Amino acid sequence: MTAAAPSGEGTASLRTAAGLCLDSPFAACIVLPDGRLHVFNEPYRVLVGAHGLTSFAAPWGQTIAAPLAGALTGKSALVAARLGSDTVTLSLIPVRDDETNVVSGVFVCLEKGTTGVGFDSAVQQFDSFRYTLSHDLLSPLRTLQEMARILESEHSQHLPPDASIFLNHLAQGTSKLAERVDALISYVKLNAQPLNSHRVDVSRVVTDVLAALRATHGDKASVIVGDLPDAYADADLVRQLFTRLLANAFKFTRHTAAPRIEIGSVMSGPGQNTYFVVDNGAGFDMKYAGKLFGLFQRMHGEAQFEGTGAGLAIARRIVERHGGTIRAEAMKDQGAKFVFTLPSASTGAYTGA
Amino acid sequence: MRSAEEAMMAPHILIIEDNDMSFVLADYLLRQAGYSTSRALDGQAGVQAALQNVADLILCDLDLPLMDGYQVAGTLRKASGWRPVPLLAFTGDSPGDAHSESLARAAGFEGFIFKPVDARTFSATIARHIAPERRVD
Numbered sequence: 001m002t003a004a005a006p007s008g009e010g011t012a013s014l015r016t017a018a019g020l021c022l023d024s025p026f027a028a029c030i031v032l033p034d035g036r037l038h039v040f041n042e043p044y045r046v047l048v049g050a051h052g053l054t055s056f057a058a059p060w061g062q063t064i065a066a067p068l069a070g071a072l073t074g075k076s077a078l079v080a081a082r083l084g085s086d087t088v089t090l091s092l093i094p095v096r097d098d099e100t101n102v103v104s105g106v107f108v109c110l111e112k113g114t115t116g117v118g119f120d121s122a123v124q125q126f127d128s129f130r131y132t133l134s135h136d137l138l139s140p141l142r143t144l145q146e147m148a149r150i151l152e153s154e155h156s157q158h159l160p161p162d163a164s165i166f167l168n169h170l171a172q173g174t175s176k177l178a179e180r181v182d183a184l185i186s187y188v189k190l191n192a193q194p195l196n197s198h199r200v201d202v203s204r205v206v207t208d209v210l211a212a213l214r215a216t217h218g219d220k221a222s223v224i225v226g227d228l229p230d231a232y233a234d235a236d237l238v239r240q241l242f243t244r245l246l247a248n249a250f251k252f253t254r255h256t257a258a259p260r261i262e263i264g265s266v267m268s269g270p271g272q273n274t275y276f277v278v279d280n281g282a283g284f285d286m287k288y289a290g291k292l293f294g295l296f297q298r299m300h301g302e303a304q305f306e307g308t309g310a311g312l313a314i315a316r317r318i319v320e321r322h323g324g325t326i327r328a329e330a331m332k333d334q335g336a337k338f339v340f341t342l343p344s345a346s347t348g349a350y351t352g353a
Numbered sequence: 354m355r356s357a358e359e360a361m362m363a364p365h366i367l368i369i370e371d372n373d374m375s376f377v378l379a380d381y382l383l384r385q386a387g388y389s390t391s392r393a394l395d396g397q398a399g400v401q402a403a404l405q406n407v408a409d410l411i412l413c414d415l416d417l418p419l420m421d422g423y424q425v426a427g428t429l430r431k432a433s434g435w436r437p438v439p440l441l442a443f444t445g446d447s448p449g450d451a452h453s454e455s456l457a458r459a460a461g462f463e464g465f466i467f468k469p470v471d472a473r474t475f476s477a478t479i480a481r482h483i484a485p486e487r488r489v490d
Contacts, residue, residue, distance in 0.1 A: 015418065018416070134445075139445045139469055140374055142468075142469035143375060143378055143469040143470075144374070145469075146470070146471075146472055147377075147378055150381070150472060
């Protein structure tokens with residue numbers, strides 16, 4: 001979906017903007033300072049039709065001239081304009097070159113109607129943000145990680161000891177950063193994806209999750225699964241929730257002599273199921289409980305237990321997305337208990353079933 | 354280091370990639386695997402280099418300045434002076450992104466290398482696309 005290829009317009013920021021434009025679920029294009037289109041996406045082509053594909057201004061006439069000129073000097077603008085019998089809101093955002101600060105193009109989002117709500121919608125923000133996270137952060141980090149690995153495995157014999165230490169930190173640091181970006185992508189995804197709620201057989205989900213975790217963690221822990229009523233929730237997210245909580249339970253009982261994990265439910269008010277996951281592992285000091293569900297918060301040294309510290313933040317977002325709550329009770333070296341609520345299957349489409 | 358003679362014999366890979374980091378890693382791994390390489394920094398230069406018909410395989414980034422990877426593939430597929438060789442898309446998209454895969458296939462790419470490259474599988478993937486008589490062991 002690239003228009004006539006211009007020459008000399010290859011700034012990094014313009015290319016990043018072009019990526020965002022092509023990925024956007026909304027109609028979007030990028031206009032160059034001379035008024036030509038740099039790129040446009042498929043929704044744009046559908047919205048403006050063939051006459052808007054050569055010159056950006058053609059379908060809009062004078063309405064757009066002043067705001068476009070303003071955007072090219074660095075001023076964002078929101079314009080309502082007529083397109084046939086429709087009103088279209090155009091949002092014009094200058095794209096500046098990172099180094100010179102010169103405006104190298106204008107990013108234009110278009111939406112039918114005058115509200116412009118879609119431009120700010122969580123979905124679009126998420127898509128742009130995820131694109132940035134994965135292309136501009138994760139991908140270069142993974143490349144650095146691979147380079148450090150090659151240096152370590154193929155060239156470490158030529159390095160003085162001091163250099164090896166730095167290299168080791170570089171390798172570990174890039175790996176950790178990449179894991180965090182990965183976790184951040186999962187976390188951001190949770191905030192924007194619509195819930196796809198159905199009746200969920202929680203017992204079945206827990207059985208599956210346990211089977212998968214047993215494959216990596218072994219059979220050392222004794223696991224007790226109590227009665228788990230069906231929930232009305234997004235099945236994928238419920239699976240993720242139990243995976244996060246149970247993976248933690250396995251991890252933090254790893255150094256426990258007789259590890260024990262219990263999953264169950266307790267009586268709770270109408271419309272809500274209350275579940276718990278309890279273990280007798282490393283636990284944590286309750287004075288840090290406030291930090292427990294924060295992103296990248298870790299309660300233990302990395303030498304003791306690995307991990308990015310994103311699991312419980314993700315677990316909390318999953319519960320909150322379903323209108324529930326989650327809390328933790330723990331004692332250092334005595335284990336931890338997580339208690340959370342999800343909508344009961346009887347509140348959803350399955351009333352009386 | 355390989356001798357000039359060996360380098361002449363080695364299958365040649367043209368890498369069309371504007372990002373230095375992506376290029377350096379791919380280039381290193383390919384040379385380690387016994388290929389010779391050359392680089393073009395943008396789509397237009399990539400088409401010119403490809404039309405010299407010295408490469409046994411072309412690895413082309415999709416997000417390139419001046420002319421993007423899809424246009425490079427489209428231009429080469431139509432060019433009468435091009436002796437066709439495997440054309441692989443070098444992409445930062447995730448494997449399984451059906452939209453970008455179908456776009457790239459429609460433009461004329463026959464396969465994908467996903468960034469960042471995995472050093473353990475990269476040269477084997479390249480080898481699968483190279484004509485049997487031009488493969489390195």
